Amino acid sequence: MTALQAANPLLWLLAAPLIGAGVLFLLPHWRLAALTNIAVSAVTFGLSLVLVGQRPEPTALLFIDDFNVFLVVLTAFVGLGSSIFSAAYISREGNAKRLAPPQMRLYHAMYQAFLFTMLLALTANNIGLLWVAIEAATLTTVMMVSLYRTRPAIEAAWKYFILCSVGIGLALFGTILVYMAAQPVLGAGSQAMAWTAMIGQAGDFQPALLSLAFVFILVGYGTKVGLAPLHNWLPDAHAEGPTPIAAVLSGLLLNVALYAILRMKMIVSANDGAMDPGPFMIAMGLSSLFVAALMLYRRRDIKRLFAYSSIEHMGIMTFAFGMGGALSNFAGLLHMTMHSLAKSAVFFAVGLAVQTVGSARLSDIRGLTVSRPVLGWGLVIGVVAIAGLPPMGIFMSEFLVVASAFAQQPLLAVPLILALLLTFGALVMRLQSLAFGEPSPLLGYPVPNPWVNGVAVAPMVLHLALVVIAGLWLPPALVAWFESVAAMLG
C-alpha cells in the first residue's frame, strides 16, 4: 500500500508545493527565496504534466479525471508564470525597501501554500476535503492581501476574511446537506462524501435535500467566485495586496471556486427529482455581468478596474455553465482557460506599470506605449483580449457563449450582449488614456537592469502569445478534450 502510494503522482504533485512552502518559510534570503519559488512552481508544473498521461486510481480522498486534470495543468502553469513575475516584482519592492525580509519570507511561503490548497481542492475526491482546501486557501490569501500592513490593505484583508468566512460557512452547510442526502443510499462514512461514489448513485438521493444543498453551495462558493451580490471583497483584495497575488486570485482562486460549484452541479443534475441548477447560475451570472459592467465606468484605480473585469468574466462562465449543453459548456471551459491566461498577463502588466509610474490611479498612468513600449503594448494586447475582441481566444469563447444563448434561450442573449458591449466600452475608453497619448512622468522605481526587466515581461508575453494562438488555432487534441469534458458536465 505504501509503495503504491509512493508511486502515486498525485501525491507528488501535492507534496511539491507543500514542501516548498515549508522550505520557503525557513529561507532567510529573499532573492534566493524568489528563485526557489520559481523552481518549486516549475517542478509542480512538470508533475502536473505527468498526470495528463498517467491517471492514478481514485482513492477515498483524491482523484483525477478529464475535468480536473486540465484545471490542474492550468493552475500549475499560471502558478509558474506568476512566480516568475513575482520574482521581478518582489525584487523591485525589496530594492525599494517597501517590504521587510520577514514579510517576504511569509509572502513566498504563503504563495506555495496557496498553490498547494488550490491543487488539493482540484484533486479532492471527498467534498469535505474540498471544503477544507478552499478554507485554507482563504487563510493563505488573507495573509498575502494584508502583506503591506497599510490601513487600506488591512481593511481589504479583514473584509475579505469576514465575507469569505461566511461564504465558506454556508458552503459547509451545503456540504453537510449533500452528505445527509447521500448517506441513506451510500451508507454512513467516507463513501457518502466521495464524489466518484456519489455521481454514480446521485439519482437515488433525496431530491429536495439535494436542491436545498445546492442553493447553499452556490451562494457559499459563489462568494469566492465573486458572483454578485457577494462580490464586495474581490476588488479590494485585488487592489491592496501585492500584484502577483491579484494575478493568482483572478487566474486561479476564482476558477477553483467555480470548479467546486460545477462538481456539485453535476451531482444535482444527475438527480431527476432535484431542481434544475441552471436558472440559479444563469441569474447569478447575469447579475454579476451587469454589476461589473456598470462598475467598470466608475473606477479610478487600475487594479480595481481589472478586478471588476474578473467579476464580469466569472459571470460569463457561470452563465455559460448554467445554460449547459455541449456547446455552452465547451465555451465555458475555453473561457475559463483563456481568462486565466489573459487576466494574469494583464495583472503582470499592471503590476509593472504601477511600479514604474509610482501610482495606481488611472488618471496618473498615461501613454505607456510611448514611455515603455513592451509593457504598453503588452497591456494593449491583454486588454484587447479581455475586452473580447478578435482574434483573441476570449473573443472565440464569448462568441460561442452568445451563439449558444441564441440557440437555447434567445431572450437571455439580449442582456448578455448588452453587458458585453458595456464592458467593452469601459475597457476601450480606459485603454486609450492608459496606453496612448502624452506619457505621464515615471515617478516610480528606477529602471532595473535589463535582465530583471526581461524576466518581468517574459510571463506576460508567453501568456498573451497563448491567448492569441488559441484565438487563431486550437489544437484538435485540446478541442476533443474540451468536448469530452463538456459532455461530462451535461
Next chain:
Amino acid sequence: MTATLTYDLAHLIGATVLMMGFALLYQRRVSSVIRIYALQALALAAAAAWQAYIQDAPHLYLTAAIALVFKAIIVPLALSWLVRRLGMHRTIETALGIGPTLVIGVGLVALSILLVLPVTEGAAALARESLALAMSVLLLGLLMMITRRNAVTQVIGFMALENGLLLAAVSAQGMPLVVEISVAFAVLVAMILFGIFFFRIRERFDSLDVETLDPYRGDRP
C-alpha cells in the same frame, strides 16, 4: 436507555444552543455577549458529546473537547482580554434595534423549520430536527453579524454561525472529517483573533451590507 430519552436529550441540548443564539441578540454589553457565547459553546460541546455517545462515534468526543476547551474557555478569555487591552467599546452599537432584530430572528427560525422539515421527510426524526435547529443557529449568527456594529460582536456572530454548522455536522449520522472541520474552524477563529490583536482592529471597517461606505476605500477622486 430508551429511544425517547436519546431523542429528548439531543433535542434539549440543541434547543439550548438555539436559545443562546437568541440570547446573543438582545445583549447590550460586550462582556455579556462574550459570556453568552461561552455558554453556547458549552452547550455545543454537550451536544457533540451526546451525539458521540448515541452514535457510538468516539471521534466526536474530540470535537466536543475542542468545543469545550477552545471555544468555551480559551476564546472567551482571549476576547475579554482583547476588549480590555485594546480599549474597545463596552456597549454594543446596533444597526437595527433589539426588538426588530428579535422579530427577524423568530422569522428566521420559522423559515428554517418550514424549509428543512419538508425536504428531509425520509431522514430520521432526530437528524431532521437537529438540522432545523442547526440552520436556525446559523441564520441567527448571520443576523448578528449584519445588525451589530462592533468588531467583537461581528466575530462572535461568525463564531455562533460556526456553532450552528458544527451542530449540523455532529448530528449527521457518521459524517467523516468532522474533527478536521472543527480544527479548521479553530484555526480560522484563532487567525481572526490574532488579526484583531495584531492590527488593532477596534471597530469593524466594513459591514456586510453594501451601503456603508467608509473613507478608506481608496477608490475616490
